[in-house]
Amino acid sequence: MAQRITPRSKNYSDWYVDIVLNAKLADYSPVKGTMVIRPRGYALWERMQSALDAMFKATGHENAYFPLLIPESFLKKEAEHVEGFAPECAVVTHGGGEELDEPLVIRPTSETIIWSMYKKWIQSYRDLPLLINQWANVVRWEKRTRLFLRTTEFLWQEGHTAHATEKEAREEALRMLEVYRTFAEEYMALPVYTGVKSESEKFAGAVDTYAIEAMMQDRKALQAGTSHFLGQNFAKAFDVTFQSQESTLEHVWATSWGVSTRLIGALIMAHSDDSGLVLPPKLAPTQVVVIPIFKNDTKDQVIEFTRRVHASLGKDLRTVIDEDDKNSPGWKFSEWEMVGVPVRVEIGPRDMERGQAVLVRRDTGEKSTVPVAEVAGRVHSLLDEIQTSLFRKAKAFQTECTHEVDTYEDMKRVLENEGGFVVAPWDGSPESEARVKEDTKATIRVLPFGNEEKAKGKTCAISGKPAKHIAVFAKSY
RNA sequence: CGGGAUGUAGCCUAGUGGCUAAGGCGCCUGCUUUGGGAGCAGGAGAUCGGAGGUUCGAAUCCUCUCAUCCCGACCA
Secondary structure (H helix, E strand, C coil): CCCCCCCCCCCHHHHHHHHHHHCCCEEECCCCCCEEECHHHHHHHHHHHHHHHHHHHHCCCEECCCCCEEEHHHHCCCHHHHHHHHHHCEEEEEECCEEEEEEEEECCCCHHHHHHHHHHHCCEHHHCCEEEEEEEEEECCCCCCECCCECCEEEEEEEEEEECCHHHHHHHHHHHHHHHHHHHHHCCCCCCEEEECCHHHCCCCCCEEEEEEEECCCCCEEEEEEEEEEECHHHHHCCCEEECCCCCEEECEEEEEEEECHHHHHHHHHHCECCECCCCCCCCCCCEEEEECCCHHHHHHHHHHHHHHHHHCCCCCCEEECCCCCCCHHHHHHHHHHHCCCEEEEECHHHHHHCEEEEEECCCCCEEEEEHHHHHHHHHHHHHHHHHHHHHHHHHHHHHCEEECCCHHHHHHHHHHCCCEEEEEECCCHHHHHHHHHHHCCEEEEECCCHHHHHCCCECCCCCCECCEEEEEECEC
């Protein structure tokens, strides 16, 4: 048998690419840095979309759609924003066979075009808050790409909200960060650290960037979602004002927040193994596969029996039955493991005689034999167990990968040898932050909420000066 | 954009100047099979990434070019 997936222990990058290609989640497309999301990958995205979209709606947001093309001049209106994004913008210079008067930028993000519209839509405090989300594609010209994790074009959602007060906008940014944390933990079974980004890591144009950071199996961190408090930066750049209840003219306060198809990469790298994908049941496009095992003389009876068991699972689960008679059962087992279906139900002639079925967990490989009458109930509880168990396992790994250190020697040693998150006192200076990056390639992933209190009386692990923060460092994607 | 590597059938690989480019996987047809990636027989599928050059003769040597992957600098 040919090994189709490079073991993680041999080469983690190859393993990741093998999983994506062999599980048919995506494929390389002709333009460098772009990829095709194949049906199995897109189905995962659809699962994520529907869960997130419901959460956005539940917090009062509405969906809309803004255009792909943005006048170049819009981007230049916010100084930091243009500085941050100009190098990675794709620009359209020709259209209709003629050179355009003004080049058009393909959106790397939509703040500018959205705020140009918000100027038209907002006059009074009665128009606020304005809570809009869009599901869209964006383009950022990346030099180094990786399937799902970093591609030139990707899919995401971007929420853009406008508020009357700073307090309300900050609350919104934190509320959406919490939505992302909940989604990551409850749906993706992925524990995350939350907090605020350092000055050098924050979004171009934001006052504060909040993020969720997850740990991958190779002990590198991955930013899985961001939420920005934009202050009045864009309101001022686009002159968006409203008349308050007290009749004063004020600039609007803003947030934006997003997660992308990168989450699919996070999901793969968090849970999968050398046999293929491992998916949390809540997001798995197919939750249960039923495989009849038959010989020629028993084929009809076994299939008939298997169909009844399959039907007994009910309509609330996403299930398939694999009746193909060309491939052997062993082949099917491997194939469905590759795809990451959480529970497999095997039914052969012996099971039929005894009125039972064999259930197999994808995450642990554990097999159990269950009377057919109990299959539906047992499958439901197994799916719950798998969801919980994946999270627990990932949580234990996150804990194991988190090291608190006080000295620079320890910091370098841990980052070099063990990887993972390093939690250390930091003086808050860009110099110390830069030194760590220079020496270890690690960056500050997040400054946890409330870290300033804990930093009191401590000294910076890098400079030895009084610490202002307790920072979480890691090498990252 | 620097450093490294690789381009031969859908995929993986052999072939380092000489006959009609070889094998495995996959694919198609038929039969036989089916409890962890089955077996037999037959079959289709390649102008060897592209262009130019050297040579009686090039997948193989030279020049240029394109693409992809890996490692760095930049980023969700």
